[in-house]
Amino acid sequence: MSSIYRILCLSHDPAITADAEYSRPEPAIAAIGSGIDGHADCDLLIGRYSYPLIEVGCPPNTGAQRTGQHRCYPHSVTEWVDVAWLRILAAVYRIGDEQTAMLAVESSLNHSALRHWSRERLRRLRDELGIDANEPADQSGEAS
Numbered sequence: 001m002s003s004i005y006r007i008l009c010l011s012h013d014p015a016i017t018a019d020a021e022y023s024r025p026e027p028a029i030a031a032i033g034s035g036i037d038g039h040a041d042c043d044l045l046i047g048r049y050s051y052p053l054i055e056v057g058c059p060p061n062t063g064a065q066r067t068g069q070h071r072c073y074p075h076s077v078t079e080w081v082d083v084a085w086l087r088i089l090a091a092v093y094r095i096g097d098e099q100t101a102m103l104a105v106e107s108s109l110n111h112s113a114l115r116h117w118s119r120e121r122l123r124r125l126r127d128e129l130g131i132d133a134n135e136p137a138d139q140s141g142e143a144s
């Protein structure tokens, strides 16, 4: 099963994919490190597609264009997570608050990979993940 790798820009809402396709992750990581035209200040991730999206990598925060732009926390290698985990985490965010979600992350087997995933990043990736990650529906009934 062959995969292709595409760069995802999460500075758009919802996220968009850059035009270039790569057959291996390394050139995509290198491209992010050296800066991508039109996305110099963007939050960029790498999607591994075997159509559909199957895995997402958070690249290192190194490289001239990336220094000081820690969207998650500083790390020196690309950390990958299966989209199944992202869907689970999105579901946790939907039913709980940020603290509940972080508890779930810390107790999961995949907590080191999930640390990159804020509610906002997941929300922006909703179309790629095929989830409805909008805020929970208005739970009205409260008197105003």
Ligand SMILES: [Zn+2]
Residues within 6 Å of the ligand: 009, 010, 011, 012, 038, 039, 040, 042, 043
């Ligand atoms: Zn961008």
Ligand SMILES: [Zn+2]
Residues within 6 Å of the ligand: 058, 059, 072, 073, 075, 079, 116
């Ligand atoms: Zn990260």
